[in-house]
Amino acid sequence: MRHIGLFLSVLFLFFSCKKPQPLTRELKPIDQAQNWTYQLQNADPQQVASSGFDMIVMDYSRDGTDAEQYTKDEIQQIKNSGTIPICYISIGEAEDYRFYWSTNWSENKPEWLGSANPEWKGNYAVKYWYTDWQKIIYSYLDKIIAQGFMGIYLDKVDEFEYWSDSTNPDGLVWSEDSTALWMSRFIRQIANYVRSKAGADFYIIPQNGEKILEYDPDLINIISAWGVEDMFYNGTEAWTDDDWQYILDERIPNIRKAQNASKPIFSVDYVDNGIGYWGGNKARIDDYYSKCHQYGYIPYAALKNRALDKINIIKGLQP
Numbered sequence: 001m002r003h004i005g006l007f008l009s010v011l012f013l014f015f016s017c018k019k020p021q022p023l024t025r026e027l028k029p030i031d032q033a034q035n036w037t038y039q040l041q042n043a044d045p046q047q048v049a050s051s052g053f054d055m056i057v058m059d060y061s062r063d064g065t066d067a068e069q070y071t072k073d074e075i076q077q078i079k080n081s082g083t084i085p086i087c088y089i090s091i092g093e094a095e096d097y098r099f100y101w102s103t104n105w106s107e108n109k110p111e112w113l114g115s116a117n118p119e120w121k122g123n124y125a126v127k128y129w130y131t132d133w134q135k136i137i138y139s140y141l142d143k144i145i146a147q148g149f150m151g152i153y154l155d156k157v158d159e160f161e162y163w164s165d166s167t168n169p170d171g172l173v174w175s176e177d178s179t180a181l182w183m184s185r186f187i188r189q190i191a192n193y194v195r196s197k198a199g200a201d202f203y204i205i206p207q208n209g210e211k212i213l214e215y216d217p218d219l220i221n222i223i224s225a226w227g228v229e230d231m232f233y234n235g236t237e238a239w240t241d242d243d244w245q246y247i248l249d250e251r252i253p254n255i256r257k258a259q260n261a262s263k264p265i266f267s268v269d270y271v272d273n274g275i276g277y278w279g280g281n282k283a284r285i286d287d288y289y290s291k292c293h294q295y296g297y298i299p300y301a302a303l304k305n306r307a308l309d310k311i312n313i314i315k316g317l318q319p
Contacts, residue, residue, distance in 0.1 A: 025082025028054060030151070030203055030224055031264050033084065035319040036300055038268055040088055041309040045074040049081035051311050052319045055266070057086045057153045057205075057227070060144050066099040075148040086203060087149040091137055091186065092156025096122040100136045115169040125162055125170065129182040134189070141194055151203025152194065153227060157183060158209030177215055184216035191222050205266070210254040220257060225264045228255060232291045233269045236284060236304050252295065259296055267297040273304045277314050285314065 033054035043058045056078065062068040078085045094101065094113060105113060112133045114125030126133050144152060160183040162168050164176035191204050206212075207227035213219060231247065233239065239247065255265055271288045273281050285301045292299035303312055312318065 024080065027079060027082055027084060030055065030084060031262065033264060033266075033298060036266050036298055037311050037319070038300055038302060038308055039311055041307065043311075045070065045077050047311065048083060048085075049077050051083065051313070053083055053311075054319070055084040055086060056311075057088055057266075060087050060089075060140075060147060060149070064095065064097045066143075069143065070147055072146070072148045079148070079150065084151070084203075085149050086151045086153050086205060087144045087147070088153045088155060089137070089140060089144065090123070090155040091190070092126060092128050092159025092162075092183070093117060093120075093123045094126050094133075094136075096124070098140075100140070114172075125159060125168075127163070128159060128186055134186065137190065138193055141190065142197075145194060145198045145202075151205060151224065152190075154187065154190070154204070154206045155208075157187070157206040157212060159183065160209065160212065180212050180215035183209070184212055184219050187219065188222055210251060210258070213254050213257050217257065220261045220263065223258070223263065225266060226255060226258045227266045227268070228297070229268050231267055231269060231297070232288055233271045233284070235270050235306075236273050255295075265295075265297040266300070267292050268300045268302050270302045270304050270306050272301045272312060272314070277317065285317070289317070 035053050036055040036057070037048075037051065037053040038057045039048075040057075040059045041064075042062050043056070048056050048058070060069050062070070075085050110132060112127040112130035114127065117123040117125065128134070141152070160176065160179035163170075163172065163174055163179045166173050187204070187206065194202050194204070203224040204222065205225045205227050206223055208229055210226060210228070228251070231251065234243070238244075259265060269288050271284050275281050277285065288301055289299050301312065301314065301318060302308060303310070
């Protein structure tokens with residue numbers, strides 16, 4: 001009997017330590033997604049496939065390098081589970097850990113490379129309208145398409161505001177209508193490029209920078225959805241009255257333009273302090289969800305540290 005008990009204990013440990021098995025669900029179109037998740041570091045395709053989310057925004061690589069990029073089979077595993085894999089790519093900043101970065105740039109900086117972002121180490125502003133930078137992005141997109149991703153999540157679209165800000169550390173300023181239209185043109189070029197290779201249904205999702213729609217309203221016909229950060233909370237803190245008034249007057253009306261064109265809005269706020277879904281943390285997460293539902297956004301409550309290095313499962317809520 002002792003041997004049988006030992007055998008059953010080992011068997012229990014074996015199955016309890018196994019990774020969760022991928023789900024098998026039919027892929028929905030992006031405009032039918034009811035939830036999503038956002039992980040940019042160390043995403044495990046099997047865990048993603050088992051998570052139950054309708055969509056994930058993830059990097060093309062586990063750690064951002066070519067050496068750790070996902071295989072086509074791994075991305076297919078995610079698709080087979082019914083989760084739409086969307087690949088993150090920054091088009092308004094360069095990142096010094098990417099395949100395209102040259103160590104020579106510290107001494108011989110390209111004309112299109114600007115100053116470092118003080119809030120994100122290793123990120124640098126770029127003059128995204130320069131052909132040499134755009135060629136880099138196209139080579140990056142080739143990798144993403146080859147992996148089998150179903151779309152791209154364009155970060156730093158709002159860089160057009162940086163180059164029209166007289167206080168930017170590069171000391172170079174253009175009018176906002178010019179920088180916005182240069183960015184809009186770039187997004188259109190990107191859309192044409194990827195859809196010519198991956199098909200007309202390849203998803204294009206800009207993140208933030210929705211003010212660009214004031215300068216190019218027809219851009220809404222090119223994109224598939226819009227992503228927004230920090231809409232209802234500043235981390236785990238409420239926005240000040242002035243900040244909230246700006247959101248009401250500027251951000252929400254521009255986002256509504258996308259909604260009026262039947263484009264889904266994927267919202268991420270970093271409202272979860274990581275202590276668990278109870279008490280004040282639960283109240284804040286619930287309030288964030290309530291506000292998203294009020295405005296018609298698809299919410300994702302991310303962890304406060306903004307690392308986006310794990311899927312934030314909240315039992316009974318997310319997914």
